[in-house]
Amino acid sequence: MILKRPSFWLILILSGIFIYLPLRGQNVPLREDLVLVAVAIILSSNLNLMIGYTGYVNFGHIVFYGLGGYIGLYLTTVRGWNLVVAAFAAGVGVSFLALLFGLGILRLRGAYFALATIGVLEAVQAFVMNFNPWGRSTGMYLSFQSYQSWGGAMRALWIDYYLIIGVMAASLVLSLGIKISKFGLGLFAIRENEDAAAVLGVNTTVYKAIVYSVSAFLPAMAGAFMFFKNGMIDPFVAFEFMLSLEGIVMLMLGGQGSVTGAALGAGMYEWLRSYLLTSPKLSDFQLVIAGGLLLVVVLFAPGGLIGWVYRLVPRSRGVIE
Amino acid sequence: MIDGLLVGSVYGLAAMGLSLIWGVMNVINLTHGAMIALGMFGMYILFGAITGHPYLLLVPELGAGLLLGIVVYWIAIHWVIGRPMLMSLLSTFAVNMMIIGIGTAVWTTSPYNVNFNLPGISIGSYTFTGNHIAAAVAAIVIALALDLFLKRTRPGKAIRAVSDNREAAELMGISSTMVLSVAFGIGIALAVASGALVSTLFPFTILSGGVYQLKSFVVTVLAGLGKPLGALAAGVLLGLLEGVVTPFIAASWIPLIEFSLFVVVLVAFPRGIFGKVAA
Numbered sequence: 001m002i003l004k005r006p007s008f009w010l011i012l013i014l015s016g017i018f019i020y021l022p023l024r025g026q027n028v029p030l031r032e033d034l035v036l037v038a039v040a041i042i043l044s045s046n047l048n049l050m051i052g053y054t055g056y057v058n059f060g061h062i063v064f065y066g067l068g069g070y071i072g073l074y075l076t077t078v079r080g081w082n083l084v085v086a087a088f089a090a091g092v093g094v095s096f097l098a099l100l101f102g103l104g105i106l107r108l109r110g111a112y113f114a115l116a117t118i119g120v121l122e123a124v125q126a127f128v129m130n131f132n133p134w135g136r137s138t139g140m141y142l143s144f145q146s147y148q149s150w151g152g153a154m155r156a157l158w159i160d161y162y163l164i165i166g167v168m169a170a171s172l173v174l175s176l177g178i179k180i181s182k183f184g185l186g187l188f189a190i191r192e193n194e195d196a197a198a199v200l201g202v203n204t205t206v207y208k209a210i211v212y213s214v215s216a217f218l219p220a221m222a223g224a225f226m227f228f229k230n231g232m233i234d235p236f237v238a239f240e241f242m243l244s245l246e247g248i249v250m251l252m253l254g255g256q257g258s259v260t261g262a263a264l265g266a267g268m269y270e271w272l273r274s275y276l277l278t279s280p281k282l283s284d285f286q287l288v289i290a291g292g293l294l295l296v297v298v299l300f301a302p303g304g305l306i307g308w309v310y311r312l313v314p315r316s317r318g319v320i321e
Numbered sequence: 322m323i324d325g326l327l328v329g330s331v332y333g334l335a336a337m338g339l340s341l342i343w344g345v346m347n348v349i350n351l352t353h354g355a356m357i358a359l360g361m362f363g364m365y366i367l368f369g370a371i372t373g374h375p376y377l378l379l380v381p382e383l384g385a386g387l388l389l390g391i392v393v394y395w396i397a398i399h400w401v402i403g404r405p406m407l408m409s410l411l412s413t414f415a416v417n418m419m420i421i422g423i424g425t426a427v428w429t430t431s432p433y434n435v436n437f438n439l440p441g442i443s444i445g446s447y448t449f450t451g452n453h454i455a456a457a458v459a460a461i462v463i464a465l466a467l468d469l470f471l472k473r474t475r476p477g478k479a480i481r482a483v484s485d486n487r488e489a490a491e492l493m494g495i496s497s498t499m500v501l502s503v504a505f506g507i508g509i510a511l512a513v514a515s516g517a518l519v520s521t522l523f524p525f526t527i528l529s530g531g532v533y534q535l536k537s538f539v540v541t542v543l544a545g546l547g548k549p550l551g552a553l554a555a556g557v558l559l560g561l562l563e564g565v566v567t568p569f570i571a572a573s574w575i576p577l578i579e580f581s582l583f584v585v586v587l588v589a590f591p592r593g594i595f596g597k598v599a600a
Contacts, residue, residue, distance in 0.1 A: 057407050104588050110406045111349050115538055116587045122535060123580035130573055137573070241531075245414060252411060287422030295415035298408055299400050 007176055007259060007321040014263070015169040019162065031161055033274070035229070038168040040266035042222045043243075044250040045171045045259065049215040051248065052257035053184060054208060055191030056106075057114040060121030061247055064216040065223035066238030067094050070128065072224025073140050073233050078133075084163065087224035094220035095213045102212035106205065109194070118241075125239040139234025142227075160229045164222060171218045175259040178211075179321060187211055249294050255306030260320045264305055327457040329560015331518050333553035334460040335533050336540035337467065338511030340552040343541065345484040345504045346402055351413040352393065354534030355420035356509050360386065360516020361525045362424070365433050376459055382517045383463075383510045390509025394502040402501065424527035432524045456518040463514055464553045467507070471549070480504045539583045 002008050018038060022031035043065065050058045068090040075086035105116040129137045147153040178184040186207050189197035198204045227233045246269065254265020269290075276286040301308055310317055335357055342350045360382060367378045397416045401408040471477040482490040483500045491497050519525065519533065540559055544551035563575055 051407065055405070055407075057410060105584065107588060111347075111410070112587060114406070114410060115349070115542065116584050118535065118538065119580045119584040119587065123577055123584060126574070126577035126580060130577065245418075248411065248414075285422055285426060287425065288419045289422075291415045291418030291422060293415075294418065295397060295412055298411045298415065299397075302404075302408065 002173070002177055002180065005176060005180065005321065008173065010260070010320075011169060011172040011176065014172075015165055018165045018168070022161070031158075035161055035164055035226075037267055037270045038164050039222055039226055040247075040250060040270050041168050041263045042164075042171045043219055043247045044254070044266040045175045045262040046215045046219050047247045047251055048175060048256060048259070048262040049178060049187075049211050051251060052262070053178065053187040053191065054211055056208065056212075057248075058117045058212075058215075059114055059241075059244055059248075060117035060119075060124075061215070061219065062241070062244035063121045063124050063239060064094050064098065064219040065226075065243075066128075066233075066235075066240075067097070067124065068220025068223030069227035069233050069238050070134055070140070070223075071220070073142060073227050074134060076228060077140065077142050083160070083225070083228055087163070087221045087228075090224040091217045091221040095217045098216035099209055099213040102209040103205075106208040106212060121239060121241065121244065125235050128239070129235045135234075137235055139232060139237075142231040157229060160225050164225045164229075167218050167222045167225065172259060172263060174214070174218065175262065176321060178214075179259060183207070183210075246290075249290060251304075252294060252297050252302075253304055255304030255308075258304075258306040258321065261304050261306035268305070324453055325560040325562070325564020326557055327453040327560070328522065328563070329557040330457040330460040330464075330553065331515055331522070331556070332533070332536050332540055332559055333556020334464060334518065335512055335515035336537040336544070336552040336556050337464060337549045338508040338515070339534075339537045340541045340544065341467075341511070341549055342505055342508035345480060346398070346501050347406075348398060348402065348409040348413065349406075350505075350508065351410060351534075352417045352420065352509075353512050353537060354530035354532075355417045355424070356386070356389070356512035356530070357516035357519070357533045358424060358525070358527050358530030359389075359420065360513035361520035361529065362428060362433070362527070363513060364517040364520040376455060379459060379463075379514055379517055382513050386510030386513030387503075387506040389513070390506030391502045393509065394505040398505060399498070399502070421527060428527050430526050430528055432526050433520075452521050456522055459518055460515070461553070463511070464550065467511070468550055476500075476503065480507075536579070539579055542583060542587050 018034055021027070022034060043061065046064075047058060047061045050056050050061070068087070071090035071093055072083070072086045075081040075089060076083055079086075081089070101120055105113060105120065108116055128134055134140060147156040178187070186197065186202040189200065189202050190204055190207060194204055223238070227238070250265040250269040251262055252265070253269055254263065255261025272293075273286065273290070276289060297304060303310065306320070309320070335353070338356075339350055339353050342348055363382050363385065364378060367381065371378070393416055397412045398409065401412050469477075471481055479490070479495045479500050480503070482493065482495060483497045483504070487497050490500070515533070516530065519529075523529075536559065540552055540555045543558065544555035559579070562578075566575065566578065
């Protein structure tokens, strides 16, 4: 049972802190910082389902987030849908698309799959840049009216923040739920040895396609909420390859395959980045430092931060998942 | 259309380096784009400092690329060979981030160009830019030289031996680590050279390498892995495709076509169009 897992309660406490902290004194700057951390956690923990659990590197994970943002903004602005319904529709739509793509490209293994995901990302971006209803390369703006139904822009942004925190909590619970399920066990088997898993009766094709599609759902919803908050979207922001790669850096930093690791890595990376960006001496070298850090983690500590904690305190494995 | 052929041979050259590294050590080199960009800026600096002929400057560029490649091999690649694919992807990507980061700090992301023009050749009503012809010729010469090197010389044969079967090559007295580092160096040298050639054709920024890296992936996948001459041919094919479709549809659709083609080819022919069996 998931309720018996200490990690489940940790997730709830973390989400509670995210809700409580900015609320105290209506601290908007803090809220804006935390929302970036929350989105980073959503992206890295859903990416973890692919990379950490199944062992398939997805370089184009951001495509889910961007498409979700586009569908969400289109439905709320042009069609006048309710934000939550639109975000849900975005999640369902993107998951369905991911399932279709997944059945095709998941026949590939290892590096070939990784390359194909870059291809999917670039192809989708190129498509959106030419797609008239979505404003081609200039993108779309949110009409201010969409805020009115939520009682003004200020209130709408707060509600939007709580929705994003909700998606964050859902992502972490989903990661934990999959990890302790039989489905998760099947994914781990694929990661360790795909042929052996198939021989032992894991339907690898179906498992991979499902996890690819599931890992698309919450990022798409997060994209819909996030671009509602930003008020505009264009193909360069929505499908930024860099952001996709940063998600991988976060995951490696925290520890792939671990629920807490994905969240921890995301938090640390965001903190590091904001520190580097605001530091006058180091802001030019933000990428260099992030790259160096990644190299050190890959070469010397492939388990990430969590792997290090596990080695230090072996009993923590049972508590922090 | 002919212009597409000419530019395509430069794509092919960039892809040859990627293909060589991939084929020999089973590493997808994500530093490729950064190396191409370094080649562009290398040409920019050399052309500014020494008023030599740009195509002669290719020689020091190739040498510098070889050295740089060997250095990067020892820093980032050596430790991850034989470990899961994810590790080598990430370590090369980390190096890529560092190079791009330093490049952005030094040159910012504003565009540069190498101011050099060869007289064009006119045939009938068509005019071919001199730079494009020269770049294509240089690309083909380098490609053929690489092919000769791999097939006729001892170090070249050693590279092919290691790529076929590393253990057997070790047993025959080939130091596979040396061979791998040299092969990586050659791959990088090709990337740098293609960057240098591109810099004589189009304006560039430190981030331009990414576009050519993606094109290299497309080309490599079209050709099949570890087939340098196949990569050249596929590069020409890609350039031709760009040249042929441009008059009919808006240029902004080309990436969509290229990447859809890429994904479809990858799924349908995982071993490349030209190759039926694994190299």
